Amino acid sequence: MNAEGLESFRDFVDSRSSALLKTAVLLCGGDQHAGEDLLQNALIKAAGRWQRIDEPEAYVRRVLYRQQVSRWRLKWPRREVSVAEPPEADGAGADPAAATELRLVMRQALSRLTARQRTVLVLRYFEDLPEADVARLLGCSVGTVRSTTHRSLARLRQLAPELAALGSAEAERFGSPNYSPAEVRS
């Protein structure tokens, strides 16, 4: 990288890293250190071809998502993320407290999904991307995105029975997810 490239790389990192780190930490199920590692690796990869990248942010994000999915394939010990135990409901059942409690339960459940499941949920519900965009970013089919979303939400319900009272998401209402072998494997 020449001096000009270095300067624009530094500018990019200084201005965009905080936003990118938010996504990275979510992809890692709330694990701050894992999120920093993930972002660092994506930026290292981007630095290697900095002057050939047209849209740095899109590039780094794509590397983040894909790297996270492939990291899940690494036999790294899965770090359990400690989340404070939700406070016991005191019976009064005030709404704000109950909502906070549910979000804590959800946080814990999200951290226990596989990285691929979590990545799909982050892309769908945090980045608000349509299924087709998620499929393009992850290099899989729309059917895979749909079935992974379906399975991820089902898994969340399994991990946290407290979610039973919640209504179904649109993604859960499909008759049956696409389980054709090619879809499941891609």
Place this chain on the structure above:
Amino acid sequence: MNVDDLVRDTLREQAAEQAPVATGFADRVLAVRRRRRTRRLAAAAVATAAAVAVAVAVPLLDSGKEDVRPSGGIVVEKKDTKAHPDQSPPREEISVGGTTLAGYYLPETVETSSDTAVYQRTYHLLDPKTGKYAKAADWSWVAVAPGMKTAAVLERDLPVSRIGLLDLTTGKVERWIQVEHDVAGLSFSRDGRKLVATTYTKNPDLRVRTEGSDDWGQEWTSSRTGFYVLDVASGKGDWAEVKLSSDPDDPMGGSFLNSRQDFALTDDGRHVWEGSPTEPGYAFHDLRGNKVPAPKGDKYLSWFVDAGKSPSGKLVAGDFAGKKWTTSSYVVDALTGAKTEVRGQQLLAWVGNSKLIAWDIDKEGKNEFHQRLVLVTVGSEKTVPLSGFRVGNDGDAGRWEPLFAQP
């Protein structure tokens, strides 16, 4: 409220709590990048390492005088050193103290369709009669035995069902070893008597297009099946299956490996080992392919550092250090793990027990990819240039990758 609303709220709340990135993050990234350069996942470093058990007397190089050399047309040929600081890639023999640049290859990613390609190597091997490097285009893989008399070769279109034993003095294949399981990687034992062949069902050098980019990446699945340990003299040997571990939680059903992750014998010939992109960075097997704990003297091996263990087995060439000098590497005590820093960006081959051939950048150090072969000495600041500088950036076509043979 629906479950997706809760997912959305939870993720947003979690994101909002996130503290901003600390200042200096860009510099941290750049520093780590420099350190990790040698660890590129795709580097098939282990398989190219060839060493010999006999400790050689270290020739005393008259260092100092040669430190600064004009870059044009100078051939340094004295005692045990043949250097060509003006040649890149080298045309004439480079060797120090018996450690010889047996050849080099030029890598190229050749497109086979709009979204697939093959990473191919074009070898140039030293012809001992002329002392020059000549193209050897027939081979997709070459491993040179210690002593520089024989090389084991694989033909194009990996994996292949026979291994050639090439006589380097004639350039002809003397013998073919037929194998039942197809092979795509080779590595000689330290004494040159055994050959480890890694078996795959698909070409491990296939590349696929990364979505929406012009980059090629390796495939996410491994087709590796195991290894042969072959006796070079008789061509006989057993195949050992090494199953890929699979993760029951993983609907894609795979464990993570580089698509090419070759096996090699440990220096004592008692184990077969492989590098790994995941901690602790390697795995050891007995000769039948059963996993074993890391042997005592081998636990500091870094598979991505080509030089490996010193001939005496006391030191292990380690990772990039970069503390004492802009570019330097660690040399690690094989038993205690104690580290010493030595000059050199990337350690490639031992020359006796206290010197190494390494890649290093020039003194100004502006471009980390502008490297040449140098001789470095443990406990000394001096470096002796052996080749000209490589041009281009990492991954560019035409950057030569060296192949060393021990005496």
